[in-house]
Amino acid sequence: MSEPQSSLLLRKQLAELNKNPVEGFSAGLIDDNDIYRWEVLIIGPPDTLYEGGFFKCHLYFPKEYPLRPPKMKFVTEIWHPNIDKNGDVCISILHEPGDDKFGYEKASERWLPVHTVETILISVISMLADPNDESPANVDAAKEWRESYSEFKRKVARCVRKSQEQEEC
């Protein structure tokens, strides 16, 4: 095979997303010559604290995709229990079965080869609306979310505002 299947598959998904965009995010490449590194803009989901924000994320795919999952990182600053302070997203579907770094209770929603950029993004958007505080990557955010919600809201609002300013310039 001259071109690895992972790269063909990613090309196909990118073309499909450009042709039939999915509500809530837009997708492109960080560098047009590298199909393994994507840049995605997530629109803060309506009726959540993140509404109105524009969050830029990067997805890094391994050569073994879709057998192994990509990594995802928020480039825009964001305050959320399941996104660590460096922006790394920690949700179960981006982890392989057996990879128990965050001690998830359920193995049911681990990485599967049938996941696509679209299904990943749908999970991440739903995570924004509904944090999982049982396995937090940002412990401070999780604690605030549970115990001082108004402070949590304030920090998220600041991120949303900052993200809007960044988009404008």
Add this chain to the structure above:
Amino acid sequence: MRMGDNNEGGLGTSKDEPQMNQDEMILAQQRQIEKEISDSIPLVGSLEPLESLNKEYLTDTVYLEKVKDLAKKYKFMRRTRPDGNCFFRAFSYANVEILTGKKEEFEEFYKLAENSKNALVELGFQQFTVEDFYDTYMEVLKRIKTAPTVEESKNELHTLFNEQGFSDYMVVYLRLLTSGQLQKEEDFYSCFIEGHRTVADFCHQEVEPMYKESDHIHIIAACAALNTGVRVVYMDRGTGKSCTEHDLPEGCTPTVHLLYRPGHYDILYP
């Protein structure tokens, strides 16, 4: 060899090291072990005389006796890489290998495979995500089927199954077919699932992910999905001088013969 059983011990974490690194170290070590295996063992090996098993058990009389017994029924074997996918890879390979040279049966199997994607979509699998694996699966079958001679078909099969891209996609698709079969016959299979899980949960945790090992229930469903019977010959350190045979589904006339040693499947040839 069970992937993942190699993680215990040997890490020697001292108390001074930051706690958070331990899981990452375990993962890194697991990747290292996987790499050593993949560097040294082909995905599907060449045909070897059955007696090559003796080399593994030079001082183990229990196993040597059993190899002797096995040699009465089987002349050759083909090893597969122990990466957690061995059952699916071995089964898939052996099933297609038998079809080479049997034109009508191959056509029949090809039709079954052709219709399988729609069956999966009807069960609720997403067309867009299943398609890539299906397309590769059909391409591999087609290339083997249309090779001019049986010899060339077999060579094509062996080449494609040793190319990681094709080979792993064959595994993924058979995993999907197996998952589909389990979900289609949910009422039946739900009785065999341990740990209060639904059939769908079980498929997401144990069937669809790559590198997850197979149990009886996977094998029965995979056989049903491909409409094939398999004989699994169990060789372990248990008492007795012979290996135990299991035909799955029970009472079938098996076409594929697999050797099972705890944690791993290889292909057997009469």
